[in-house]
Amino acid sequence: MQQPPGFKDSNYPSHVWKLNKAVYGLKQAPRAWFxxxxxxxxxFGFECSFKDPSLFVYLKNNDIIILLLYVDDMALTGNNPQLINALLQSMNDEFRMKYLGRLSYFLGLQAHYNTDGMFLNQHKYAEELLLAARMTDCAPASTPLPLELQKVKGQDDLFDQPTHFCSLAGKLxxxxxxxxxxxxxxxxxxxxxxxxxxxxxTLLKRIIRYIKGTIDYGVSFSxxxxxxxxxYSDSDYAGC
Known part of the structure; x- marks a missing residue:
């Protein structure tokens, strides 16, 4: 290791900095923070889920708190408001945090509340996907796939942008x-x-065109x- 230009110390040319605190940008920082x-x-009394290490569950008597962590974003819910407030106060004493109130947007998920329950969708994420695919003005499709797949053109030609294909498929x-x-x-x-x-x-673009016409679809929880x-099963007209 060498001292970087502009920070050289002529009195101690062989000295280097010792890092006492992990900061953003270092490969070790996410692990140190987690x-x-x-x-x-x-x-505090939570247990880490074996199925998902980012999911923590507090269960004592009839009280339950569920916390989902993604880097420095977290979603929190439970059945005891007093206990949740105590947790938030403890976290504020230990960390510098910001409480954003009722869940409305989390990692691309949008939450909408009604008298019957909650509706989740990804409207904003779908719009960003259409923009990434350069298909914001495309004509919407009524179904995600055509009826006769074998008649789609281009069966013998390799697609010349496989990275773009994989990127869009991953977003979907x-x-x-x-x-x-x-x-x-x-x-x-x-x-x-x-x-x-x-x-x-062509089939991938067909799915995106279907998203264009159904951009507000989502999942309801009652x-x-x-x-x-x-x-429920999805039919493919007995083609399997």
């Missing part, structure tokens, strides 16, 4: 959080990511439902 914050939560995958209606179509397209052809890109497990 270790510090998770240690605080564990001390995140959209399936609130858009299960495109999961089958996107899964079909993603099976060709290793060597996409022109027909695959508070007046039972706990019966229900499942």
């Amino acid at each position: 270790d510090k914050f998770s240690s605080f939560l564990l001390k 995958q995140y959209l399936t959080l609130t858009r299960p209606d495109i999961q089958f179509a996107l899964n079909l397209v993603c099976q060709r990511m290793h060597a996409p052809i022109v027909a695959d890109f 508070k007046n439902v039972d706990f019966t497990l229900r499942a």
